[in-house]
Amino acid sequence: MGNSSTYTSVAPYSPSRDIIVVGGEASLEGLYASTLTPLVYTGRSLGADKLSVEPEEYVGFILLTQRALLERWEGVVSRLAEFSRVRAPTSLSALKLSNYIASLAQHIDDEEVREGALAVRSLLREAVSVQAGRAESPRQLINRALHVSLLVLELLKLQEKGVRLVKVGDLEEIGEVKGWKIYAPRRDRARQRQARKSTRGD
């Protein structure tokens, strides 16, 4: 991961460590130009208390490995489960968790999984600001947030195992049946068009 020799201040990557601390001499521009991105994130706003390093140990940027990200997301799921089953969140506890989710989401490199993480955040915020007369109760919103957070968790687990996730957004529309659109992976396009032609007897 990355070319640490280019940046002398970058700590050598070790798979056994869950957090990579990048020293302050590395410029942000330099890091963005490196293969380390997009995992770069400032450590302080993630909350030093939530990290396994002391504040003085980092002065620049913190990179989360997939394992670290997964473990932190498991924490999010546990907290949401508590909100769902034990006690409803207060505005403050929801805000804290919401900010934490926003921090973690920046480390999720798959756009669709990140979208899921941010949807969890939106549902949580909605749950504590819900007005009377809304279609969904705060509890229903929390349950939905929990459900989406578990789907995010399952996908992060696959990523942590090195599995490459399929991008639903990359599926390409190739036809239609009774107003329902047919999508298929881009790579099979030619074969699929042929299949569709055969079906229609063209």
Added chain:
Amino acid sequence: MPREEIVLVSDKPVRVHEEIKDGKVIHYFYWHFDLYKPYDYEPVNVREIEGGVQVLTRVHWTGLVLWNSPRVLEGKPLVTFVGGVHTPIIISENWDYYVVSREELDIAEKLALKFLLTFIELMKLHPWPEEIFKDYGDLIVEEPPPPEYEFDPSHGKYVVIVGVWDERAENFVEEVAEKAE
């Protein structure tokens, strides 16, 4: 009617609920828990069609999965279940896939679909020796699942076709689209 398997399975559930509706046999593979919630019922329906069989399963309540090229052993399709969440995966001769939907999927549906499609991609690489697939007749109970878990394909909001896209697949999508109207 004798309790008979409709598929062979790689992992045994706690029990299998049998429902016969409009002449169709649906087996619900039941576990006490999936990852996070109690009561996990995974329906499987085998459809006999001209020239073979198809298998119909459900993903995330609103997704229907039609396995159009199942591998068959002793006349029965082979099923494995994704660890933890128990989503049924039918061993297929062809792992191409197509997604058919009538409207934009919400985020939960999109993530569930992403999970399923990623697993289908993984399945292409995995060898599935036939000897691991077993019967489960001793686990069948002639009792449908609770109503909220019943499999109603008319609730399908999207369909995943796994295998070849042919006239049989297209007919199925037309059938679902007509029921949804």
